[in-house]
Amino acid sequence: QKEVEQDPGPLSVPEGAIVSLNCTYSNSAFQYFMWYRQYSRKGPELLMYTYSSGNKEDGRFTAQVDKSSKYISLFIRDSQPSDSATYLCAMSGNQAGTALIFGKGTTLSVSS
Amino acid sequence: DSGVTQTPKHLITATGQRVTLRCSPRSGDLSVYWYQQSLDQGLQFLIQYYNGEERAKGNILERFSAQQFPDLHSELNLSSLELGDSALYFCASSVTNLFYNEQFFGPGTRLTVL
Numbered sequence: 001q002k003e004v005e006q007d008p009g010p011l012s013v014p015e016g017a018i019v020s021l022n023c024t025y026s027n028s029a030f031q032y033f034m035w036y037r038q039y040s041r042k043g044p045e046l047l048m049y050t051y052s053s054g055n056k057e058d059g060r061f062t063a064q065v066d067k068s069s070k071y072i073s074l075f076i077r078d079s080q081p082s083d084s085a086t087y088l089c090a091m092s093g094n095q096a097g098t099a100l101i102f103g104k105g106t107t108l109s110v111s112s
Numbered sequence: 113d114s115g116v117t118q119t120p121k122h123l124i125t126a127t128g129q130r131v132t133l134r135c136s137p138r139s140g141d142l143s144v145y146w147y148q149q150s151l152d153q154g155l156q157f158l159i160q161y162y163n164g165e166e167r168a169k170g171n172i173l174e175r176f177s178a179q180q181f182p183d184l185h186s187e188l189n190l191s192s193l194e195l196g197d198s199a200l201y202f203c204a205s206s207v208t209n210l211f212y213n214e215q216f217f218g219p220g221t222r223l224t225v226l
Contacts (some may be wrong), residue, residue, distance in 0.1 A: 032212035043114060043217030045200050046153070050134060092212040099170050100145075100211045103152035 001029050006089055006103030014101045019076040023089035025076045026070065030091040030101075033065050035074045037103065038086045047087070048074060078111045115139065116218035118203050124224045130191040133221045137184055137205030143167070144186040145206075145215060146178055150199040161186055186196035193225045 008055045012020055021035075030050055036044035046086045050072075056063045063076040072091075073107040076083055089103040115138035125131055135142050146158040148171075157170035161180035172178075175193075180186040190197060200222050204215040 034212075041219075043116070043204075043219050045114065045217065046214045049214065093211065097170055098211055099157040099160075100215065101157075102155040 001083045004101050004103045008018050010107040012109045017079050019079050021074040021087050023072050029093040031094045032092045033068050033072050034090040036088040081110050114216040116216050118218035119121050120220045129193050133188040135186045135203030141205035143206045143209050145204040147202040148199045167209050218223045
């Protein structure tokens with residue numbers, strides 16, 4: 001079992017839809033959970049950052065972490081064509097030298 | 113623009129050859145990370161340097177090596193290249209040596225081994 005599992009998609013939705021992206025993980029030592037967005041031919045950029053369990057909201061984006069289920073989610077409300085990108089979950093423990101482990105990414109396409 | 117620069121953007125070379133990828137971190141960032149991204153493996157951590165010293169190693173092959181110079185720029189050296197080394201190579205930087213701090217990624221170098 002890989003440490004981080006993420007459905008690669010692709011996921012196609014119409015503009016205005018609510019999008020749900022998910023990752024599962026196996027390492028209970030993970031404490032920091034992130035979502036990176038990667039546009040085609042670009043480097044990833046940090047979108048959301050959560051420590052331990054709970055929810056975090058930033059505009060149209062909401063990140064949820066359920067450590068008991070080892071499951072994290074990213075919700076995008078009122079999706080826009082500009083949200084079309086690959087979304088990578090990433091997670092890390094809290095010790096120096098503990099690498100960031102990425103999911104393979106989910107490719108999202110939002111059509112107008 | 114993340115502030116991280118990588119050169120070259122594209123590199124095409126032959127099997128058995130050696131190449132060097134270069135990365136300049138954001139101003140003020142002491143940590144540099146190298147990642148490899150391929151379709152089948154996703155984004156994989158290779159190695160981290162902090163203020164000139166190696167701090168963490170991931171899935172880096174023995175044929176690959178890296179260093180960080182006093183001006184904090186970093187180079188990733190790939191030798192005895194194989195077809196399977198074809199991938200996108202990203203450099204990222206952050207202020208501290210802690211992986212969970214925000215990492216800023218460069219635009220990547222696309223390596224094609226023929």
